[in-house]
Amino acid sequence: MDKPLSIAIEEIKQSLVTTINESGLHPYILDSIIGNIYNEVHMVYMQQMQKEKKEYNEKLKESAE
DSSP states (O other), X not given: OOOOHHHHHHHHHHHXXXXXXXXXXXXXXXXHXXXXXXXXXXXXXHXXXXXXXXXXXXXXXXXXX
């Protein structure tokens, strides 16, 4: 059985907060690290969204023919 999305989200959030709190790093450093991670995740998200959009449009085109 797959874990519900809401539980997976809360677990990853808690894990990240715990890791950040235990790191002992200065907020300036954390800001830089988190910003870099965000940029990487956002880039992957945009690529996935474009891929899904292309696939969806192709299926719409096929069903219209």
